[in-house]
Amino acid sequence: GDSVTQMEGPVTLSEEAFLTINCTYTATGYPSLFWYVQYPGEGLQLLLKATKADDKGSNKGFEATYRKETTSFHLEKGSVQVSDSAVYFCALPISSNTGKLIFGQGTTLQVKP
């Protein structure tokens, strides 16, 4: 069945460091892929998305490229800030006609000043 695997956290970085959070998936066909972010005590917010192979999603300095060859959708940011400290979830739709999502286990990012 479809699945999403994220790198385990927590990830601790200094401010202005480069961030990579790995995400790989197994799925039938080429579904859309999403990154969500969850700040402490809050719900999830869509960070970025890519709807087809080779698409690059970007938002707030974060980027992720949909790579069908490696079935990956790694999240990157060139220079993290303390305010980026949050939990990041990779997700994909289970099927094309229900809207249900499956999520990775989440990766906690802590950025220190």
Add this chain to the structure above:
Amino acid sequence: DGGITQSPKYLFRKEGQNVTLSCEQNLNHDAMYWYRQDPGQGLRLIYYSQIVNDFQKGDIAEGYSVSREKKESFPLTVTSAQKNPTAFYLCASSIVSGGLEAFFGQGTRLTVV
């Protein structure tokens, strides 16, 4: 502004009691979902509904019930049959057609006392 509203933000339940979590959306989305989040884990789907007066079980429906009498509302009842209800509950909605992102509420933290 359009969005999803969950209430209450914090909820305390005594053992043996049923409690109902509210979820309202004004995005005109057909589909709504309930997820459960436990510490250090991803989100697990409890129930979902693609249309008024219809809903389906997700991966962990035991001990929960829902209703969908209005398009805007999808309340979740945590019954006394749910043995470990303490968790963070997230409601989401989306357009039914596949490949589109879900929008989330701010969550309800339920604690059994």
